[in-house]
Every structure is written in structure tokens, then in C-alpha cells.
Amino acid sequence: MAMELRRPERTFTIRQLCTEFKATPRALRFYEDKGLLTPARDGMNRVYSYKDRARLILILRGKRVGLSLQEIREILELYDEGDEAMSQNAHSLKKFREKIVVLEQQREDIDGAITELQQACERLEGRLAEKRPDLLPKADDYDQMLRARLDGHAEMAIGK
Amino acid sequence: MAMELRRPERTFTIRQLCTEFKATPRALRFYEDKGLLTPARDGMNRVYSYKDRARLILILRGKRVGLSLQEIREILELYDEGDEAMSQNAHSLKKFREKIVVLEQQREDIDGAITELQQACERLEGRLAEKRPDLLPKADDYDQMLRARLDGHAEMAIGK
DNA sequence: AAAAGACTTGACGTTAACGTAAGAGGAATT
DNA sequence: AATTCCTCTTACGTTAACGTCAAGTCTTTT
Structure with a gap:
């Protein structure tokens, strides 16, 4: 049975995302360092999910409109964060x-x-x-x- | 006769432009360093004309939309440059x-x-x-x- | 088994666009 | 005359967002 390359279970290597979005591995690792991405691992290697890919798209667009990585992170955090830190949110x-x-x-x-x-x-x-x-x-x-x-x-x- | 503070002959100090546009003297001098501004001098002191002020407005807006100072300079050069360097212009x-x-x-x-x-x-x-x-x-x-x-x-x- | 490719983690280098501090020169106020 | 204030130049420091090695691991190809 052929791999379902379009289904949400599909994963991506760092290189795949990089060529798709014309980024560099260094950049993706940097975003990870800064807490904007947290891909899974297969042994040592990063494994990006569809959700990771969606986040990356938001990151890159945020960058294009002049947001700093810090600002982008705050936005992204709204999506996964349940709802602790409510007063933080008032500030956001x-x-x-x-x-x-x-x-x-x-x-x-x-x-x-x-x-x-x-x-x-x-x-x-x-x-x-x-x-x-x-x-x-x-x-x-x-x-x-x-x-x-x-x-x-x-x-x-x-x-x- | 009162000074005509709205006429084109009017000039500006560095501080005046800075407070008007919320910039810093350092920034304006930096733009000058990079060839984006060339104010006149009164002794040592910079004297900005209305034209300089207009250029500054363009510089700041260019920055806000994400242009680099280098790119902004190329645009500004179109305005004063007569028309030497035509093949340069084809590139521009x-x-x-x-x-x-x-x-x-x-x-x-x-x-x-x-x-x-x-x-x-x-x-x-x-x-x-x-x-x-x-x-x-x-x-x-x-x-x-x-x-x-x-x-x-x-x-x-x-x-x- | 050896070489060739991806991937990894440091760690240091780089660029743009200023910030900041030091030291000095005139003008104006006290 | 001394202080204050603004300006100047010079020069080193800083931040963000990566780039660029170096050195190691794992997998695949030869």
C-alpha cells in the first residue's frame, strides 16, 4: 500500500520543509531554539508533523510582515496553550x-x-x-x- | 517681520526633525553616513532643508515597509541624479x-x-x-x- | 568495509541598524 | 567666568536572525 503523502499523518524531514519554503535547516533549528517549533524526534532526527508545518507557515508569514520571532511566538502560543496564565493573556x-x-x-x-x-x-x-x-x-x-x-x-x- | 516657519526656505535642526518624527540624532547621522541624507552645514552643525525633510519622510516610510537603507537609497537617487549612469538605471x-x-x-x-x-x-x-x-x-x-x-x-x- | 550523504550539536562569525559612552567645540544663561 | 546645553566626531557595544564551519552519528550506496 502506497504511503499517503497527503494525509495528516504524513511527516516531513527538515530538508523537505526547507526546500518547500525556501528556508534553511539552520533557520528551522533556530526557530526551535527560540521555542517556535517543537518537532518530534526519530532517534536524533527531527520529524515535523502537519501541525509543525502549519506553524512554520505562520512563522514565515509573520516574518514577511515584519513581526519579530518573539511576537510570532506569542501568537503561536495562543493556539496550543490551554488557558493557564490568564492575566498574561490580558497583556497579550x-x-x-x-x-x-x-x-x-x-x-x-x-x-x-x-x-x-x-x-x-x-x-x-x-x-x-x-x-x-x-x-x-x-x-x-x-x-x-x-x-x-x-x-x-x-x-x-x-x-x- | 516674523520668521516664516512654514515656507520652503525654512530649515530644521537635527533635534527638530528627530522630535517631529521620533527618530534619534544618531539615526539621522547614520543615514547621512550611508548617503541617504546630505544636509548643509552651519559651521559644524547640520542644517536640514525642506527637501531633506521630505527625503527623511521617504526613508522612514521605506523602513516601515521593510526596505533596507540600501534599497531606499537607490530610490532616492532617482530623484536627484540627472541621468548619468543609464545602464545602472536599467538594473534599478x-x-x-x-x-x-x-x-x-x-x-x-x-x-x-x-x-x-x-x-x-x-x-x-x-x-x-x-x-x-x-x-x-x-x-x-x-x-x-x-x-x-x-x-x-x-x-x-x-x-x- | 569504505565512502558518500543526510542529520545532529556546539561554537564562533556576520550583517544591518543603530545605541552608548567619551571627549571636545561653540552659544547661551546665570 | 563658570555652568549649562546642544552639537560634533570617533569608536566600541548591542541585538536579531541567522551563516558558517567543525566534528560526530546513522544510513545508504558502492
Whole structure:
């Protein structure tokens, strides 16, 4: 009977998660050091479950939006922690609400930065078209950009 | 005749810009070191123009959306550089387009993170309301949050 | 059995973006 | 004149988030 590679019982090696998410083993061990991941062991070797993988996804996204590992850990702890340390949680609640405000501001910043960059690109293209049209990107370049982009999304979508 | 503190001829000391934008002198000098700012001098002392201040605003926003100082510098250089180094610019163009893609992804991430945090907050509040309603934030707290938020925006809007 | 690959644990190195402390120069206040 | 205050430069310290060896174990391949 073939292994069921898509079922929740499925486990992952460190290398598998790394290639899937373009991380390094060092990074995953580091997250473990900091208490963000706690994979099982097979002898010495780490064995990551689907839950571990889900946590890793949250970690990486948290990083992309500028959260520190410390902040990410606090969020993750909400998911497994039963409910001891309630007064701690009151504090977490406050911090989360503040973080939401920061993120909303950050989204505005990003929108601004995007339009800014687009204007800069247009100015650049204008000047290049005028003086050095030979340096303008070829259609191929855009093709490749789009491909890379789609690949990335596909990986996320189907879990490789 | 009173000094015209709102006109473009107006200049700023390092401390003024720092208090306006909640930065430190060390940071501004650091940006200068890295070539992101080049204020004039009055003897030894730095004198920042309106243009310098505008650049600083861009620097800080760039930082908030996760750009490195190096990347921010490349963007800023587009604004003063006449048009030597055209082939350099072809490279910049490519990098900017890539950065736009990254930022768009980042905005999605932020939206995701916001909803995630909001759910976490709701779960937390639910548990707190059930077991320790005394720890729930008071109306005052939210008042204060909103005030802080509005203050922040006001500062940006009216340039203090 | 020997070599080649993954995995492991230290332990030290690195980079970005400042912080911090020391020492000195002018301007303003007492 | 002395103190206070702001600024300057120089230089070493710091933190986060890993990178990069080194040295060992286990498994698989040759």
C-alpha cells in the first residue's frame, strides 16, 4: 500500500520543509531554539508533523510582515496553550490590538510605496526609452517574472 | 517681520526633525553616513532643508515597509541624479519591478495577519470574558488608543 | 568495509541598524 | 567666568536572525 503523502499523518524531514519554503535547516533549528517549533524526534532526527508545518507557515508569514520571532511566538502560543496564565493573556490581548493598528498603518505605507515605486519605474522607463531604448527589458524578462511568480503561488497552494 | 516657519526656505535642526518624527540624532547621522541624507552645514552643525525633510519622510516610510537603507537609497537617487549612469538605471528598473511584486505579496500577507490577529483577539476576549472578566480592557484604554492614533496622524498631516 | 550523504550539536562569525559612552567645540544663561 | 546645553566626531557595544564551519552519528550506496 502506497504511503499517503497527503494525509495528516504524513511527516516531513527538515530538508523537505526547507526546500518547500525556501528556508534553511539552520533557520528551522533556530526557530526551535527560540521555542517556535517543537518537532518530534526519530532517534536524533527531527520529524515535523502537519501541525509543525502549519506553524512554520505562520512563522514565515509573520516574518514577511515584519513581526519579530518573539511576537510570532506569542501568537503561536495562543493556539496550543490551554488557558493557564490568564492575566498574561490580558497583556497579550492589548499587544495584539496595538499590533493590528501598526499593521493597518503598514498596509497604507505599502500602498504608498507601491505607487511611489511605480512612478519611479515609469520615470525610469521614460528616460531609458528616450536615451537608451536598447536597455529596456525584453518581453522574455517579463515572461520569466510571471513564471517565477506563478511557481511560487503554486507551491503554496498545493503544498508541493 | 516674523520668521516664516512654514515656507520652503525654512530649515530644521537635527533635534527638530528627530522630535517631529521620533527618530534619534544618531539615526539621522547614520543615514547621512550611508548617503541617504546630505544636509548643509552651519559651521559644524547640520542644517536640514525642506527637501531633506521630505527625503527623511521617504526613508522612514521605506523602513516601515521593510526596505533596507540600501534599497531606499537607490530610490532616492532617482530623484536627484540627472541621468548619468543609464545602464545602472536599467538594473534599478528591474529591481524596482521585483520589489513591487514583493510588496504586493506583502500586502496580502498583512491582510492575512490582520485577520489572524483579530481572530486571536476574539478568542482571547471570549476566554477572558468567560473566566476573568475583570481583566478585560476598560473603555478608557480604547479611548487612549484612539487618541494616540489620532495624534500620530495629526503630526504627520500638519507637519507638527 | 569504505565512502558518500543526510542529520545532529556546539561554537564562533556576520550583517544591518543603530545605541552608548567619551571627549571636545561653540552659544547661551546665570 | 563658570555652568549649562546642544552639537560634533570617533569608536566600541548591542541585538536579531541567522551563516558558517567543525566534528560526530546513522544510513545508504558502492
